[in-house]
Amino acid sequence: MMTRLTDRIVEKIIGSLDGTNDMLTSLTGMSILELACDAIDITPDEIDLDGIRVGVVPVTSGLGIIKKFSESVAEIARKLGMEAFVTEYADVAGLAEALSAEVDIVIMADDLKFIAINISKGRFSHNSFATAAGYVSALKGAAGGLAGKDVLVLGAGRVGSIAAELLAAKGACVTVYDIDKKRTEDLLCRMDVKIADDAESALSSHTLVLNASPAAIDGRSVKEGTIFSSPGLPFPFDELGLKKAKMVIHDPLEIGVAVMAVQSASFSRLR
Ligand code: 2YJ
Numbered sequence: 001m002m003t004r005l006t007d008r009i010v011e012k013i014i015g016s017l018d019g020t021n022d023m024l025t026s027l028t029g030m031s032i033l034e035l036a037c038d039a040i041d042i043t044p045d046e047i048d049l050d051g052i053r054v055g056v057v058p059v060t061s062g063l064g065i066i067k068k069f070s071e072s073v074a075e076i077a078r079k080l081g082m083e084a085f086v087t088e089y090a091d092v093a094g095l096a097e098a099l100s101a102e103v104d105i106v107i108m109a110d111d112l113k114f115i116a117i118n119i120s121k122g123r124f125s126h127n128s129f130a131t132a133a134g135y136v137s138a139l140k141g142a143a144g145g146l147a148g149k150d151v152l153v154l155g156a157g158r159v160g161s162i163a164a165e166l167l168a169a170k171g172a173c174v175t176v177y178d179i180d181k182k183r184t185e186d187l188l189c190r191m192d193v194k195i196a197d198d199a200e201s202a203l204s205s206h207t208l209v210l211n212a213s214p215a216a217i218d219g220r221s222v223k224e225g226t227i228f229s230s231p232g233l234p235f236p237f238d239e240l241g242l243k244k245a246k247m248v249i250h251d252p253l254e255i256g257v258a259v260m261a262v263q264s265a266s267f268s269r270l271r
Helices: 007-011 014-028 032-039 069-079 091-100 127-143 158-169 181-190 199-204 239-244 254-269
Strands: 053-057 083-086 105-109 114-118 123-126 150-154 173-177 208-211 227-229 247-249
Touching (some): 014 127, 014 254, 032 127, 069 083, 091 105, 123 127, 127 208, 127 227, 150 199, 173 181
Parallel strands (some): 150 173, 208 227, 227 247
């Protein structure tokens, strides 16, 4: 299942970017730029974002345009030091407009894919990978490293399965839960992870959780002091869960877009 952002969620992003950056810095020890770089295994001084031009193209297909989505994406790119604008036209005309303006990166999303294309290199970044990598880095920062630590991944969809792989590569001992057993079996064939039988007991035995599931989290199962890195939408926590958690890292768009934009820039702008 893929969760679609709503007008209401996106509406608040632009005005709260500085707050999001402060929140991320205090929770993870990294600003959004540092976090995005860490997610692709570079440091900010290894990349030149100066003067990078980003065109964000609104897309009307499927369920159509989400109000302020493109403008939020552009604003996130600006916060990273890039020059970004939303094209006046949508769809193919918008893409042509961005290309005519000689942008370095085009960002666009329909209901299935959300990508950033590095025009000069013809390579593209996926929001699913970027979101997984960003939230794994955030968890690493918040937990003070992941090597040898037990981490629970909730949800083995696109983001969850990539996150499981990245966590295992960082030396974490990964347990995955998904209600769909076919998904977890697929993961087992591909990587060294444990599969949990039920979410409740898995939650009650973990204090590091990467939540990439759209399901609600019952606070009664949450272990006191848990750090949640939680891209999952809608916001899954109840009051009790929030009280017991030591930290909840969550945002609707910023981390994923920041990693996607920096990764796209890295294809042509590494120093
Ligand atoms: O241009 C627009 O305003 C819309 N076409 C944006 C659609 C945004 N797409 C989504 O929210 C989908 N869930 C895609 C996310 C896929 C990657 N994780």
